[in-house]
Amino acid sequence: RSRMVPTGECGTLLPSSRLLLKRREVVEVEQALQSQREELRQRMERLAQRRQHLGQREQQLQDVILKFNAYLKVTAARQERALCQTGRDWAVGQGAEAARLHRELEGLLRRRERLARRLRSLRCFHDYLQAVLARMGQFQDIPAMLAHFGALEEAWAALAQQEEAGQERLARGWAQLGQQQEVAGSELLPTHHELAQLHARLEAARQDVLQEESRWAHLQSTAAQKPLLLGQIKLAVLNLYQLTTARLQVPPDVALEDTEAQLDTVLLCMQDLADICAELCPGQPGPCPPHSPIAASTHSLRHGGARVPPIQE
Template identity: 70%
Template structure:
């Protein structure tokens, strides 16, 4: 029976004397005002479980006290039996029972040895009972410590409930003012859904911020690359502008040279025109005086000049024939005509040097 009590206490106080696990929610996602009904519900459940455990513990303590009283009475009875047995052993020539008579066989167990064995068994049984009682006392002390811990936890939860009572009143006033939800848990569930959506949006915003930071980094690298390219382009543009200035100076020099060439050409053209006019006048005078056929074009200045030269040669030849030659003088030499046909007009004779 003592063994059954020990097993009962060991299993009962280990498995049953425990508070039920209260389902908890993520407190970090809810504000203190939202956690108040949850804590109040948890405190109520803990209070009910603690009350039931206290009643069960009281009943078990009563049974344990009754068992201890029984063990005490049993120990007193065993002590009385041991004392009586000791007194019986002190009487010479008597045993605890009918025992063998005087003159019994030699192989039978003597009465003092049998009484000593029974006494030893009784003492060992008493030690075992006292050890069991001590173990039960230790278990009772442990259960009392657990009860004290549960009471302290209850006191802490009660203090926290009193501190959060204002939030509960606030939630009830909000629920009454809104009129959208049936009770506070429904409102808290809706608020939890909103908090989850807000957390998801915050996570998306954080991801967007990371993408924005990456985009800014890429933009900064692109600006640096574009700046370096722009510097190289500016250097190239500066070199091209320098080359353009050199080309412009060369163009200005070429234009000035071309202007001088054009001016010189204009002067030469003007001089050539004057020469052509002079040759034409001489040609017209010569042909008019000498009656030379004028079958030469007006633009053929070379032919006109040849005609004038031929006329001058004819006149020089005629003058040489008519005037006597003075000794020591040579007739003037005229330039040779460029025309290959000798000129014949008015019966005048062409000089032999021109034939």
């Protein structure tokens, strides 16, 4: 086989080098063609030998037929001469021999008839081969064509044997591959067990991470809700402070950001109203503002007490 030079290398070679490579490829192609011519010549020699052998066999068959016809003629002439030359007494004595010869003659005639019938039955094959030969147009005669198809049949048989051998090698390769896979599987079994353990540990760690992430999300949501609640409380205290100061006409001298002072002012106003109600109606039970935990927490904040947690507020 010719060695093909890559395209990239052809682009970098000198013209003389490319010419040498082309010449080398031409020489290799010529050698391949020469080997094919030699193989074709050998095949043609075998076909010629086969054709010669078939011609010899055909000639022998014709010789046998001619000898057989001559034998029949000689036998018939002999029988006729024997019948003409002998008399009645010799004919009676030679009756058994004549009967034997007659039977032999009948057997030969029957054999000749069988051969003729066989020849007539094979005539259709001869005509078919003649038609195939005329249609193909690449063979000189029927023996050459039969020799060609015989060679093709031998090549087909050789290819079938090669394919069978390849199938056997392939089966052996598959068997070896199965054995190697079994050995590799037995060797990888501890590794698979260790890998399963690592997967289990990874899954446990992943569950721990998910739990911690859910806990962190809960903490973040809780931390986000507390400022919202504190803002709502401050807004409610501011509204109550503004409503109380506007209703009682108290000068709003507390800053808007001081929620505790606003709540103290509201509580003081409510306490003053309660005292006024008690003075106006001392004998009658009147509404008394209950003790609010908000006031207590505000009083404790004013006097330096402990601060109530935001959830309790």
